Amino acid sequence: MTATSRPGREGESARHRVGARLASPDRDERAVEWTDKLWTAVRAADEYSAVDVIHNCLEAGLTAETVLLDVIGAVQHKVGAEWAANRMSVADEHAATAINDRVIAALPMPRPATPRGTLTVACVDKEWHALPARLLAETLRLRGWQVSYLGAQVPTAHLVSQIHRSGATAVCLSAALPTRLPLAHAAITAVQAVGTPVMVGGLAFGTDGRRAHRLGADAWAPEARTAADRLAAGPLTGPRPPHQAVDDLPHLADQEYTMVTRSARSLVRETLHRLEQRFPTMRDYDDEQRERTAEDLAHIVDFLAAALYVDDADIFTGFLAWTADVLTARGVPARSLLPGLDLLTEQLHDFPRARGLLGTARAELAAHC
CATH class of the missing domain: 1.10.1240 (Methyltransferase, Methionine Synthase (B12-binding Domains); Chain A, domain 1)
Structure with a gap:
């Protein structure tokens, strides 16, 4: 690394x-x-x-x-x-x-004489990339909806309170980073529990709606026009009552997501320590270089955890492929990622799903180095 x-x-x-x-x-x-x-x-x-x-x-x-x-x-x-x-x-x-x-x-936003209905648009908690959600909110306003746009990083409890006040007939949730999917799942569940259907979108949910379905969302849209068209076509199907809901994430029973998340800091710290032992040149890093390396490792662990939560290898392999491109553009060889993956694999020897994700990602990355 x-x-x-x-x-x-x-x-x-x-x-x-x-x-x-x-x-x-x-x-x-x-x-x-x-x-x-x-x-x-x-x-x-x-x-x-x-x-x-x-x-x-x-x-x-x-x-x-x-x-x-x-x-x-x-x-x-x-x-x-x-x-x-x-x-x-x-x-x-x-x-x-x-x-x-x-x-x-600066765009003119005419007030509709009779709004189509009331919607809430928000980013899930910890998601601070607000522009995609704002584009959706403004598109919906242009199409005649009354929209409550809540912006970035909306805590789930506050989102639910706002729904009660506004009487929104549907909620549109945005998440750009797959690492926010566990929080998105919690928000989807909480909003549905008060009887309000949820549409989701953003790159965190992928390109085919599979992740949205797995997390129990009532609808998914790849971009703003599609979302607006779907909402214009008629009301979203109401959420399933809790007693009828199906457990869409049975893989979480293995506790790998929970354990990796709880041990994330120690994983990063130990991986950094072992890197310094095996690559003596790292001992000469200044504070900023050490900080950047630790942050890279933290991102890798976070995306690994997200992939474990949804049981979707593309979350992890896609992030590493993108990271390799970013590093290459900055003159850092993509193969510098491989030692960190190897050391994480050593530490996660009792976690077969995590080791499988690391192995798949390493093989794909090595093939392109």
């Missing part, structure tokens, strides 16, 4: 993954030129020009929904991709995201 120059926070390291589906697959081709113009303004950190671009889009005949999803969403995707490719700094990425958030506010 080699210290990297990438940001340590898990949210930063996953930023370009978050943007991957902000742009709709049904994108209006007229939006391409305006996307380029907005990108120029965003890259220059010129908020005034960015707002001008949005107004000009509307004057050119693009609908507010097209601007929202096919221009702003597309630019945010590019922001993430440029960061991952090491062509934007963290500060530049933050500035760009802030400008995109600002230009969303």
